[in-house]
Every structure is written in structure tokens, then in C-alpha cells.
Amino acid sequence: MMNDTLTCVAEYEDVFKSRLEAIEWLYYVSGSDEEITLRQNREALKRLRIKPRLLRDVSRCDLTTSLLGQPVDFPIGIAPTAFHAVAHPDAEVATAKAAEKMRTCMILSTHANKSMEEVNEHAKTGLKWLNVYLFRNRTVTLDMVRRAENSQYKGLVFTIDNPTLGNLTRVYKDKESVLFATKVTDKHGYGHCAKYVKGYDMVPTEEDVLPADFNKRDQSATWEYVDWLRSQTNLPIIVKGVLTAEDATLAVNHGANAVIVSNHGGRALDSVPASIEALPEIARAIGNKVEVYFDGGIRNGIDVFKALALGARAVFVGRPILYGLAHSGEEGAKNILEILKTELHRTMAFTGCSSLSDIKPSLVVHESHYAKL
Amino acid sequence: MMNDTLTCVAEYEDVFKSRLEAIEWLYYVSGSDEEITLRQNREALKRLRIKPRLLRDVSRCDLTTSLLGQPVDFPIGIAPTAFHAVAHPDAEVATAKAAEKMRTCMILSTHANKSMEEVNEHAKTGLKWLNVYLFRNRTVTLDMVRRAENSQYKGLVFTIDNPTLGNLTRVYKDKESVLFATKVTDKHGYGHCAKYVKGYDMVPTEEDVLPADFNKRDQSATWEYVDWLRSQTNLPIIVKGVLTAEDATLAVNHGANAVIVSNHGGRALDSVPASIEALPEIARAIGNKVEVYFDGGIRNGIDVFKALALGARAVFVGRPILYGLAHSGEEGAKNILEILKTELHRTMAFTGCSSLSDIKPSLVVHESHYAKL
Amino acid sequence: MMNDTLTCVAEYEDVFKSRLEAIEWLYYVSGSDEEITLRQNREALKRLRIKPRLLRDVSRCDLTTSLLGQPVDFPIGIAPTAFHAVAHPDAEVATAKAAEKMRTCMILSTHANKSMEEVNEHAKTGLKWLNVYLFRNRTVTLDMVRRAENSQYKGLVFTIDNPTLGNLTRVYKDKESVLFATKVTDKHGYGHCAKYVKGYDMVPTEEDVLPADFNKRDQSATWEYVDWLRSQTNLPIIVKGVLTAEDATLAVNHGANAVIVSNHGGRALDSVPASIEALPEIARAIGNKVEVYFDGGIRNGIDVFKALALGARAVFVGRPILYGLAHSGEEGAKNILEILKTELHRTMAFTGCSSLSDIKPSLVVHESHYAKL
């Protein structure tokens, strides 16, 4: 079955459950608390209707675009998710090679099983961004930034929606103490995150040698942290986790080059809006100043189209990539991207859009639009 | 059981599943992608409420009307669907005879198992329209038009919502490659569509001799294609697949004699509006200029009434006819039409409408109308 | 179990199924077509919220009122339903005695298993109205009116929402021809309605001697029929089946003394509004001119309260009475009324209403009221 070609993300999702141990599977598919936001990420996308325009020349649909000046073949990148070794032994190296071959962008997680240098070594020409958290010890942050600069990473994705860990209730109910163990020690150099435990912080495995405060988030961080980061590097800064127009505007004012509208896959605070619900107000507030990206609930190319119509320049997908990895490593991750690209292409053909700029807000309406006869 | 008289479409639908092979059944009942539009075609109809008017003389309800000048006994025709031989060996001949006997209109599919000439031979007095796609090779289109003219077809239904094939996920998941095989080779003369495969185009069976580009859709087509078709024939052109007021207006401006509001039975692009949701804006935009028809989700005469109230001059039904065919051929298809006609009649009696012109927009409201106390 | 005291209508409903034969049970619980209206009768009531007022003296709640000048102990009467002999051998006599003992109003159905004279004989002091249909043969109508006048019936309930029979799909699917047989021949004198068959009209049993056109509805009837009836009798005329402000106004203009907002228990045309949805516009239109009553979906006293708040002077209940009859005849029907009365009393106590006139529209809001924070 390893070489089966599956036809949609939902099929990979079904397979995913059978490839992982229960606790691993649960870790990836869960959302926080009652999982309202996790579900709404999908449901809110489904509530949108596409108004197709017909008889426009769609014989050549151009899906290419650029992310902060870097060309990509289509506007679907890979969101940062933790511990790809759980899904496949090649871990983030497989993921990066898939992105490179598909000519799109990969965001490498802070919590990776392969070091950023090793990832770069195997996917030199691929567009890569590094995900960085609000580390309490700014030496850690700075060290990661310098290494990213030295390893051809073209952007820093600064995740700001996680001052504390999300409350993954379903995971914590399954086992009360040790929840998750990566199969391969992290190789960013800090050996962090070998185990997940209930509560606020992560605990290293005994074999790891860690700075005492590594991986502690800085709960006192304010936008000054972004100012500081801005002053330390020329790499573009992409602020991730914004859900309001107000914070999006602040991000721009503090030097962000782009913003990712995201609720952390429903894993940070439950009850926050679905990403697609938050997108329009953010696109209106800052869309003419910086690039706006999107993640949260994308499972097919129709979803991608909706996010683009509501103001996203590109979307990023998280869990589906893990589904692909678990199925067949690099090949599986590549196929997920291929499927989403094909589906977006098809959606464009069906709606008369021959380029991404044709995907205008007027093509998408909320289902309640049709309550007026 | 073959001669049982069933009392509603839903009963025929239940029987349908038992008469076909699983993959055949799946092919007909599926919608594209997540089947949101397929479901909404039904659900949106159910969300409408009828405000009945009482104590009007309904002893004689007149259901007759005309379609582009041709008289029909009631405003319910047969939508084009592919490969009727799957449902019954008499295929489209049975369907056409049922329509003829009920004195209504049948639209013959491009993907028929009986040639348009053979269909005409068996149902000479019936009102028949031919469905034509946007063939890349206009010689194919023109040949079909000429043959339609020569075989008493009174209209060309030009389906424009299918620049590419819909993504019938449930079908493709069932079998990954060959999905569907017609039981009888198509007889329009081109032997097309013998097999359905995953992806954009259809593949002929080996025994077929096909023009190299037959059945390729012209993805570069614009409204110029309609202009061209208009210039080639005096047959009325009915543009099918419109879901927005803008495209409806363009259709009229490019010479369409009528428009069918349709989302291809939820099989083209998923997430587009339910047909009944799209109808009102289209009826308002062009209803005073050309005839507006409707398909999508009709399963009983109450649904028909709702579509007529919101601006349709007539509706067309697709899958229910296949249910009838599979049950008992011509007789079954005829009974489906009879049931729908009776149900429409009953709905008119219950609402004080003695003619179709009495079925006014004010008789139908959206359920949200009643949220105001 | 026959003497068990059950505590709410829902419990009686559960028992009901076990007391009847399947086809009988189905006949009573079904609605027409897809049963949208049947379900909405309940759901729309549940969507209403009551805003309780506190600390008002509710030590003495007065539930008494009058119906067209006749006093009743509480504003809950018995709606006309067919063939009570199916539920209990004492049939409508048991029902009438229950109403008499509870000092409320019973509407006797046209399709009764006991003649109006026999019913009157057993419940002389009870307030009784007779339900009359739009008979094609006005001699039949007139004969019923005269007999009603002679037997102490105080009102004629003129049901106008049934120019044809409702399409009880679930019943017709179960058995295609003979659907229902009463256990006791009707005694109004015409022996009508002994069997129900699919289609427009009812068929007499062979033993019955029927006028040729008895029980045929007059599908040509207009408001002139009401004028005629008005001219033939001094009994109050209560027009039943109205769902729009327009028809309610016409009813008043044509001499109706009261109107019952009703959709025939979801058994006439499916897809019409829930009764409670239609009530407010009707109460606004004619509530200051004639009495407005309500039936449709009442299953507890909270429902009654909601209907009264939205403008009904009284409500009538149909199926719940049959549940009570089937359980224990007169005693069961009486207990149903007792339960509903107690529940209405309790609701009044909880909302600060010591008389029915305290049940004002401001005490009830639609759930969507609370979408505004």
C-alpha cells in the first residue's frame, strides 16, 4: 500500500491513523480544550460559497506567485509542525525535499528532528523559512537567527500566539503525565522537546544537554521583542498567529514584512475564530501594505481558493503534510502538495480565473448571503 | 417488484441502489469533492417556506406552458444525464418516449448510449433539445448541430460550466483508475466516453474510432464561442450552468434564448451555491428578457413550485429520471414525471394557484423570514 | 399499566406507539411529504425564548377565559382529529366527556366515529364546536349545520386548508392502496371515511350508504362559500387553517368570528410555515377584531404560553388527546388536559403572570434575539 496513489487529502488522513501509534496520532490531530476552533477551521471554510464566472479563457492558468520576492510555483506552502520523525524517519529532510521539488516554500519548525543545517544541506535550492518562538533567553533566539542566515533560510516566521502551551485535552486525558516522545533527538543543537508533559513547559530527555532556560517562552514579551528582532537581522520577519486587525496593524507598525493569519491549527486557545473568519478584517487592514498569508483548516484546493479570494497571498498547510509523510515520506508529502495544486488549478478553471490576481473577493460569499431571496 | 407503482421519487431512489452495480450507482449519486453543493441543492430547497393562499377556485389547475414557443403539458422536463443504458437497456430511447407520452421536453445528453437520430426515430413528436459541450474541435460541435437540426431537435442546450471535469471524490476513492464503463457503446457516432478515468479527459475504449480531439473541452472558450454558435444555426440556444446575474446577462447579450440555472447536479465545482440560491438574482437580472429554467435538487413537486415562484419558467430533473429508468424503463421514467406533475398540481391546489402565472415570488420566503416575530 | 399516571405528554406519546397497530400509529403521527412542516411545528416553538419576570404575586393564577363568549377554565381546547375509535372504543364520546369535565372546548371532527348527536348526549354541558369541511354538495354542509344547531354545538369550525388531501408519504409508502380502516363505522349518518386510500378522495366501505358526492371537497370554493355559510346560520364561524395575514383579513371581512392559525398538523401542504411562525403576522392583522386561536406542535404548557404571548387567545391540541385516549380513554384524555393546564399554570408562576392578560408579547423572543451581544 506504500506506493498507492491516493487522490485527496482526506484519503491520506484516513491512512494516517493506521501508521502512527495512538498517542502519536492523537497528538497531531487534537485541538485544545473542547476543539471548537479546530472544528470551526473546517466548518467556517465550508460555509463559504464560490460564485463561478464562466467562459473565460482558462486554457492556461498561471498559479505562480512570489513570497516576499521569492518565486514559487503555486501559493501553497508548508506550515511548521513539530517532530516529523514521528511520521517518517527522514523527518524534515523529506519534507524539505518535497517542497523543493514542488518549488514552494517550507517553514521549518523550532521543534524539528533535523537541524536547520541538515535540512538545508538536502534542499539547498528550496525556499525555506525558519520558525522561531518567543524564547525567554534572547541568546537562543539570536543564535537561531544567525544559523538561519548562514543556512540560506530566507525568512523568519515569528510565532507570537503561544505565550503558554495550548491545553490539548484529548491528549492529556489519554495519559496524564508523559504524553509524547519523539523518536529521534532534535538536532537544532539544543535537544529540546524530547518529551511533552502536561503543563506549561517541555522537559528534556536525560541524555540531552540543554541551557537551563532553553525553550522557555517569554511570557513578558511585547511588541518590543519584534522591534528587537527587527534590529538584529535583515531577514524578512513574518509574524504568525494574528487573529485581529488591531494586532495585524501593530505587526506592520513594528516592522513585520508579512503576517500569517493563524490560530495554531486550533491548538493554542480554543474558542478563538476560525482562521478564515479572521482573515477578511486583517486583509482589509494591512493587505495593501504587507503580504498576508493564511493557515488553518486547508484540506483541498477549493479551501485554498477561498482563502486567496478573501485576501491571502498564499496559504500554508500543516497536518496534511504529516499525513503524506506518514504514508510515503518525501513522495507522500510531494503528492499532498501536488493534489492541492491540482485542485486549486481546477477551481480556477471552474471560476474563470487564469491567474491568481483573478481570484477576487467578489467570487466568495458567506452562505448567509443567500438568506435574502 | 418491477411493476410496483411507487408513490414518490424517494422510493425510486431507494430502489435505484439495488438495481445498479455499486460503482455505477456511486457514479450517478456522487457529487464533486466534499459534496457540499450536492447536499445544499436539497437543503436550500428545504429552507424555503411556502405561504399558501386559500379559498381560491382550484378545481381546474392549468399546468400547461411553453418552452421557447413549444407547448408542454407541465413545466417539468428531463435534464441531460449520461449513459442511460446503465439504468436500462432501452437507454435514451425509453427516456424520450416517456417524455413524449407525458408531453414534456427531454434534453438529450452529449454522452448518450443512443444516437440522436435513433432517439428521434422513436419519439418523433416529442419536444427534444440536444445538449452540446464546448468541444475544442468546432467541427464536432457543428456536426452535432447539423444532425440535431435534421432530427427535429428544437433547441441546443449549451453547457458552459464544465471547462474541466468535476472531481467526483467518492468515485475516485472507490477505484483509482477505471471508474466507469458504459454497457453499450455510445451511438452519436463518435464512440466517446466509454470509460471514465481519473483526471481531466475521458478515454475511449479500444474498439472505438475517435477523432483525435473529440470530446476534448475547449478550455480557452469565451463568450465568442456562443457568438459563433449563434451565427451557425437558427435553433434556439439555451445556455446551461449559469450561477450569477453577471454571466446570465452576458448570456443574453451574446444571443442566448434561454438560460438554465444549474450547478451540474453538484458535480462540477463543489462549494458553488445551490441552484435555488442562485436563481433569484438571475431571474431578477434577465427574467424579463429570456426564459429562465432551473435544475438542481428537485425531488418533488413542492420543490418545483418553489423554483417557479422564484422565477423559473420550468425545471429539469436529472437523477430521478434515472431512478425511474432503472426501475422499469420507459414506464418508470414516465411515472417519475407523473408523480412530479401530480405533486406540483397538488401544491398549486393547496396554495390557491390555478395557473402557473399565479405562482408568484410572494408565495415563497426563506426560513429566516420567521426569525422576526 | 392502564392506570399509571404519566407525567408529561411525551410519556403518553411513547405509550401511544405500543397501543396501536403500526399502520394506525403511522397514520396519526405522520405529516405530509418530507414532514418539514411537521418537524418545524415543534422546532419553531423550541426556538422561542421566554423572558421571565420575577417577584410578582402569583399565588393565585387565573387561567380562565372565554371562547366567543363561552367560559372555559383554561385556554387549551381539543382540536378536531379523525376516528377516535382507533384509539379507544368510546371514541369521541370519551373525548367529549374529558373536555366537559375539564370545562374546556372540544371540536368534533367531520370524520368522527360517533355522531354529533351521540356526543352531545353524553356531554351536554360541555362546550362543543363542530368541524365542517368544504363539501361540494352544500346540502351536506347545511345538514351538518342544522344538526349542530340542534345538538347544542356552539360554533362551526370551518377548515379551509384542505382543498385536496395531504400527501402522507410515510403512510402511502407503507401500504400502497388501503391505508387505514376505522374500527367503528362513522355515525354522523353518512358512514363516510371508512377507508383511506391513496389519492384525492376517501372511499366508503361497502356496507355504507353514501350520497354519491358526499365527502367530496369543493375545489372551486372561494370566500363566497364562507359568505353563504354566514348567511345560513347564526352560529359563530371559526375559520381554520389560515397561515397568512392576507387570508386572515379576508376571513374577517367575510364574517368569520374567529380564526385558527393552523397547518393541519403538518398534514396538508408540506413546507408551509410552522403554525407558531405564522401566528404573529396574523395576530397583528386581525387580533384586535376577532379571536385568534392556534394549533400545531403544542406538547407542553410552555408551548401554550408562547402561543398566547404571540397573540393566541387559546390553543387547541390534537395528537396528544389521541395519546391520552389510547392510554386510558376519557381518563387519559382528561389527564392530558390536566397536565397541559398544570404546565401552563407553572409557566405563568415562573414568569410573573397571574392572569392570561399578563402573557404579553414582550415575554417571548426568538432565539436570534440573543445573537446581538
Place this chain on the structure above:
Amino acid sequence: MMNDTLTCVAEYEDVFKSRLEAIEWLYYVSGSDEEITLRQNREALKRLRIKPRLLRDVSRCDLTTSLLGQPVDFPIGIAPTAFHAVAHPDAEVATAKAAEKMRTCMILSTHANKSMEEVNEHAKTGLKWLNVYLFRNRTVTLDMVRRAENSQYKGLVFTIDNPTLGNLTRVYKDKESVLFATKVTDKHGYGHCAKYVKGYDMVPTEEDVLPADFNKRDQSATWEYVDWLRSQTNLPIIVKGVLTAEDATLAVNHGANAVIVSNHGGRALDSVPASIEALPEIARAIGNKVEVYFDGGIRNGIDVFKALALGARAVFVGRPILYGLAHSGEEGAKNILEILKTELHRTMAFTGCSSLSDIKPSLVVHESHYAKL
């Protein structure tokens, strides 16, 4: 399993069912009538979305506040619920000790298995309020007030939404007569409430010596009762059970020091609004004059946050405390409070709120807010 640490209220709820006898469990989890309000208490909370603000210093979140001048560590107190002995032999003493240790407020029920003096004896430093009903015999009321004054109770919670008993249908269906028996005789001195029976009043056990009219509610009570209570004591009066702005304003005008927005846990009148639905209009009407509290449906700290954002100064939780008690007595009740506190803390960290005053109305919107694109 008694010493397991559970991680959320839902886990305790699951355990609760296994610790009690069926009829006991049913008594606590049921709501009145169709349980619409019981369900909506939860559902309406889930329909609210939180708009998080990021990059604010949340390293020190201050959850402390005061209730009528008395300091508490966090804004979550214990609502009055009946008969804690059913959940644990230590009954209200365990509950009071849990509240004292967590430094929050406990409201002792009128229907307690431990006398208010005994409760005070074991939790002298804890903030305690006494719940009082509208007793018909004001001597009873006054006696309870005096004893409360003498036992360090700092407030009188005056429940006004219960002029009659709620109709706990599920309970009454289970057993028709004797429904519930406390395991330990009540010790407030009146021995009341030893058994619950169907209907309006409670019946004492034979061993109890009761004033004849003890525990009878005064259904004739008006706001004059509050005036009288106000004149009899200097203790703060907290009026509980208000669901409208009108009654909230009356409460203030009649001397209430605070109001608890509550629908009695869905156990008084069914169909009234969810507590969270009623909160905003009440907070707007009186929030600048007196303290507004909230109960109804709180199951996690995110719910608490929503209630605070919409105007509550603090919330009270009922059933969850019983879940904790049934699990492990004082320790369990304490853990419930600990969990909710931690979850509120986490929610504040995720939304940029370092103090309770940061939890502003603008941080919470109704889900329908996002129907506008």
C-alpha cells in the same frame, strides 16, 4: 482511582455518573421539561468567539478581585446546590473547606446536609454566603438571617426565580413518586428537604420535626419581600435568578447589593434564555451600579473568561463542584476550582490580559459576527 488527578471538568463529569446511584445522578444532571435551557447554557457559551490580543506582558496575570469588598484569589465561586452528602459524606463541610483553601467564596444552599454553624466551624476564615429562599413564613427567613449573621456569613443570596418547583421531567419519569432521598438529615435545624416528591412542595421525613409551613415558598411575594429583608439586616443582599434588564433594575432599586444572572442551572422554567444570553443586557443596565455575577453552564476557564468579558465580576459553578466532591471530597472540589483557575489564567495569557480589568467586552463576539465577510 480515588486519587487520580483528572485534568478537566469533563473528566470529573464522566466519573460522577459512576459514583452515584442512577436516581441521584439523574437528579443532579437533569434540567426541567425538555432541557432546552440546560443545553443552551452550554451551547450559547460555545457560540461565542474570543478575539485574542497578542504580545502583551502576561508573565504576571493577576486573577484576584473582591466580591462586595471581600478579597478572593480568583473570580470563581461555588454556587449553591442541594444535599452535598449525596456526593460525599463530608458534604458541605468538605465544600466549604475547599473554597476556604482556594480563597474563594462559597454559597451555602438552603437545602444543605450540614448546618450553617457546622460549616462555619470548619471553614472559619473562608468567605461564605448563605442562600435563602422566599419562605412563606418570614420567621423562618429571619431565623436563617440571624444565624447567618452570627456564623460569619458575609452575604445573603436571595434566590427569587423559584416561586414553584421546576419540572424535572427526566427525574419524574424515572420514578413517579419518591424521587430523591438525602443520605444525611439536613442540619440547618429544620430537617427539611429529606425527600423530593413530584409536585410543588417537599415532604419531610417522619423523623423530622418541622414547622408546619417551613419550606413553603411564598408565591405571593413581590419586591416588597426584598424591601423587608433589606430592612432586617445589614448583610449584603445578592439577588439570584435575574434574567432581564427590567428585573435587574428593580433589584437595584429595592436595595440589592449585587445580582446573580442565573436560570437555576436550567432547572426552573425551561425555555428561558441561557444565562450567558441574558448577561449583556443586565450588565449594561446595572453594571455600573452594583456587582453582577453569573452562573449557568461554566465548565472551563474559557467559559469564565467569556462571562467576565460580557460584564460579570465573578462566576459561580454548581454541578462541577459536585463532580469533584463525588470523586474525592474536599480534595476533588478543590481540584475543580484549581482547574478552572488555571484555565482562566491560561485564557488570560493567550489573550493578553494581565488583570481581570483587561477582559473587556471587545474581546468576545458572537459567532454570527463572522457571517459578514
